[in-house]
Amino acid sequence: MDNQTLFAIIFVLAGISVIQYYRGRRLNLLLMEHYIKAVKGVIKPRDENYTWLGGYIGFRAEYKVNHDNIRKFEYTLTLLPRHSILYFPISLLTSRHDKLYIVVRPLAQIKREAHLIQKGYYRLRPNIENEDFLRKETIEIAGKEYEALFEKKRDIENLKEFVESLSNPHNVKHVSLTPKTNVFYVLMKPEPDTIAEDVEKIARFVNERIKESPFSS
Secondary structure, three states, X not given: OOHHHHHHHHHHHHHHHHHHHHXXXXXXXXXXXXXXXXXXXXXXXXEEEEEEOOOOOEEEEEEEEEEOOEEEXXXXXXXXXXXXXXXXXXXXXXXXXXXXXXXXXXXXXXXXXXEEEEOOOOOOOOOXXXXXXXXXXXXXXXXXXXXXXXXXXXXXXXXXXXXXXXXXXXXXXXXXXXXXXOEEEEEEOOOOOOHHXXXXXXXXXXHXXXXXXXXXX
């Protein structure tokens, strides 16, 4: 390969990288804007704070709510690096998809621990502090197997019903109730068309179900 041909290849690759950078950056910025508007429209926070995660990969939001049964609604959005032509294919293998981590801190006290974890999702199993004391079962939701860890079976039945109510249940990778931190947690793959509907159902679950039995009594 002569120098002229090598230069031409480098020039073409550089041009493609620049185009991908601007297109990917614009898409990620549009996604971030869309998710913020959608979540805020449902939660209607009294105060809000955002932390930029760097580059164009996402942000962390903290909403003070203090109405119904929600004290705080926090979420972290991490996006695939669509602006990087080199790292994007790698991220499809490692991260696989955009991720939304939701932490809801209710006013009512959560009394018991329960987890639903989609089997095969985690490469490294998450650390669950009281795992040795929890009962374990495998259940199926929307054609996917989930590992259930719980103190009382009725808690898992309610969490299963919640996951099944979402627009695409298989997008939920981990949902849990943790009494030690008094947190309702959802890890899911977000989708722009259904994010508002899903956040509304998350808020409704906290306001209507966690406020009542079985979780808070």
